[in-house]
Amino acid sequence: MLNLDFQKRLNHFLLDITASFQNEIIILFGPSGSGKTTTLNCIAGLSHPDEGQIELNGEKLFDGKSKVPVQKRRIGYLFQNYALFPHMTVQKNIQYGSNDDELVRQLTEVVGIQHLMTSYPHQISGGEKQRVALVRALATKPRALLLDEPFSSLDRQTREQCHQELLRLHSRWQIPIILVTHDEEEARKLGDRILPMDQGKLGSPDEFW
């Protein structure tokens, strides 16, 4: 369970987040510049709120005074451009934060990327990169998974496939998944709960529907 209750002053508004998530897929839906990525960064520990607290499975990740460093949070993060390590093969990318070969084997099988293991990121397609990044994030056995517009650069057909894979992975690895998007159809399809976000504030799911 992920509990958020924090504030952070941004350039044009105050980011003010209060929410509680179970092992579900949450969609943060809103226009660019509404604070979605900063919210993910605060949860991951890449940046920090000014005050408040972040709690994951009973452990305080941030409480104003102390903060658990990003490396110790075990929160997977899938970046918009995937951020694969360009100088490493797919296999090296996936094994970078994981030494559980059995888990890596299972994950690569589920998303069907076994044949890409010796390729470099510049040799594979956008959809394949997305799958590799997803497997890489899950291979570290994260306690929560953050996805920042992970499907935005994919064509329609590949996006559909990736949606299915994410749902399949979530049914096997039950953790809170927070997905940022501004694609309404994607939000409706994937989200157990959709939270509209504007100017640093979360709206209620009713506002979306």
Add this chain to the structure above:
Amino acid sequence: MLTMSYSPLFLSLKIAAIATLLVFVAGVILARVISRNLFPGKSILESVFLLPLVLPPTVVGFGLLYLFGKNGILGKWLMDWFGVQVVFSWIGAVIAAVVVSFPLMYQSASAAFQNYDSNVENAALTMGASRLKVFFTISFPLAWPGLLAGTVLSFARALGEFGATLMIAGYIPGQTDTIPLAIYFAVEAGRMEQAKMWVLIIVALGFSSTLWLNWWTRRNVLLFNRKS
């Protein structure tokens, strides 16, 4: 047959190599710490780093004499505590070479550390890697082409340093006579054949290092950045 001592060649290589090593370590660390962070005074600090690039070498030499001279703040301290004399020694030549070549290394390293998506480092951090591991396995390899370019340029610049070296280290045969100084004093003494020889050697060294760099860059960097 021209008879001449080859000590300027070995001395120049020794001084340039030591200076490049120091400049590499300082340039990489400072560029990594400074380039991706925003803080008050950053522009001023970076301008100070690049100053030797735009100042006349004599001004750099004057500044070094002021600092490292027998009565200079650092010169006196080094003499009193370590018995090290900087002026009129090869150490002075190393310091001059470090100061004039540092801007090239810093600029190249700074550009190199900004030339890749910073989220690759963030991704590695979220995967549990320590900052040291991220630096050595992600940042350094990705910045390596730029770092190598900076190293080669710094080495070439250190090898060719003349003005500041002359002011702080002087021309003492066998001790501070680097190739550029040997050329100047050979010409002044009318030993044109000897000067020609040194000119050919230093041109060959400079040309081969930049040629190798261009070849390496084309071979490795283009391959790396090529899109499928």
